[in-house]
Amino acid sequence: MSDSSPSFLERHQFLIYRLFSLAGLIPIGAFVAVHLLTNASILAGDDGRTFQSRVDMIHSLGPLLVPIEWAFIFLPLLFHAAIGFVIIANGMPNVGSYSYVGNVRYTLQRATGMIAFAFIVWHIVQLHWLGKPFGGGQFDPHRAASTAAEALQPTLVAIFYAIGVLATVFHFSNGLWTLGITWGLWTSPAAMRRANVISIVIGVGLATAGLGALAGMRSIDVPRAREAETWAEKQKHALSGPGAAVAPVPIPNAH
C-alpha cells in the first residue's frame, strides 16, 4: 500500500476532513434544525394550516427549489456520508476496554451516523417526489399535513421515524461539540464542558421538536386537514383567477 503514490483523498486529507466537518454544520445541520422546527409547526392546532403556510413558503422558490436542494442538501449530505464511511472504516471502536463517556459518544457518533444515513435515504424515497419511481414520494406539498399524516400512520413507520430522528439529532448535537474541538473553538476542558451543556440543550430541543412533530402529524384529524387544504387551494386559484379579490371562498368549519 505504501508503495503506491498517495491517493487524492490522502493528499488532501486535512482539507477534505475539515470540509466534512463543516458540511455537518452548514448546510446539513442547519437544514436539519430548520426542517424539524418547520415540522413542529404541525403542533399549532389549526388542522395543519400553519404547517401548510411554511411549506408554501419553501415551495415559493418554484423552479429554484431543485438546484437549491441538490446544492445545499443532497450533495453535501452524500459527501458527508461518503467521508463518514471512510472514517468509520479507518477506526476501531474499543468501548469494551475503555468505557469512558467520551469513548461511548465516539462509538455512538459512528452508529448514529449510519442509522441516520439509512433513515434519511428511506425518508427521501418515502416522501420526496424523487421516490416516486420507487413507489414512494407520498408527500404532496399542496396537501402537506394530510399526506404527511397518512404516511406516518403505520406503527412500524412511526417507530422507525422516532429512531431515525433521535439518531440524527444525537449525531448533529454531538457532532456540534466535536466540531468545536476540531476547529479549535473550545480548547480547555472547562470550555469543552460548557460547550457540551449547550450541545445537550440544542440536542434535547431538536429531539423534542422532532418527536413532537411526529406525534403531532400522527394525531391530526386527516379529513379536517384535507378540507382545510382543499379550501386553501381553491383560495389560491380564486386569488389568481379573474375577479379574484371580489369573492373569497368562505372558510369551512370556522369556529
Add this chain to the structure above:
Amino acid sequence: MIKAMEAVADLVTAGADDAAHGGSSRVIRVRVLRQDVAGGESYFERFEVPYEPNMNVISVLQKIAARARSQDGRRVAPVAWDCSCLEEVCGSCTMLINGRTRMACSALVDSLVSTDGDEIELRPMSKFPVVRDLVVDRRRVFRGLEKVKAWVPVEGSYDLGPGPRISPEDQEDAYPLTECMSCGCCLEACPQYMKIETVRRDDESESDFEKRRKAAFDSGFVGAHAISQAMLFNSHPTGRMIADERLEALTAKGGIQMCGNAQNCVAVCPKHIPLTRSIARAGRAATVWAIKRLFDR
C-alpha cells in the same frame, strides 16, 4: 551448558517454592499472552507466583522469570518484558494489564486483585508489532515525534546566547506537557490509531525497508503524544521559530484531522497530560494556519 542452566533453574524454583511454603500459601495467578517471535502465533500461558504484600506487576514478572515454570509445572522460557526506571517516568513498561493500557511498574498487585479478582492478565500492547512476549516495537511513537519536529532547533556552530525569557504563566501552562514519557498509552487506547506492521522483504535492502516503514508510519495517525509535543514546542519562544513546519506536519496525511474526539488519550495518560487541550489548540492553530496559507501566499 543447557544442563547447567536447568540445574540453576531448578535451584531457583526450589528457593521460590520454599518461600511460598514458608510464608502464606496464597498465590497470584497470571495469564500472559505470549509470542515467541515477531510475526509468530500468540498463545496464553498461565503462571502462579507466591503472593507478597506490595508487589507490582514488574515484581510478578521477575518471579515468573525466576521460576520459569508454567502453572502446570512445565519448564518454559521466561516471559520477556521491557522496563527501566520502575518509577513511572521512563515509559518503557507499557502493557495491557487486565485489558487496559498502563505502566507495569505502577500497577500494584494488591489494588489489581481488589478490583479485578486474583487472576491478572498481561498482554502486549495491541497497536505495535510484538517483538517477543510483552516486548513491542514502539518505533512509530518516536517517528511521530520526529515527524512533528518535537524539539527546539538550537544546533549551530557558535553560541547563540540565551533565549528569550518565558513568563511564569507560560511555564506553568507548558510544564504538564513536558511530563510526556512516550509510553504510548494514549495511542494504545485511541480508536483512531491503528496497528502498522511492516515486514522486510527478502529482496529489500535495510535502507529501502527503513524508507518503506517510515512511509507506512506516516500514512497512519501521528497520535496524541506527538500533537501535544508539537504544541509544547510551538509555545516555546525558540521552538516557535519552526512553528509552521510543525503545523505543516500536523496537517499532512495522518495528521490532526485523524482525531475522532473519543478522548481516551487524556483518560488513560499516566501523567494526566491535558492531551485533548493540546489537540484542540492544534486544531485552532491548524485552522488559522490553513486560512493564512490560503490567503497570504
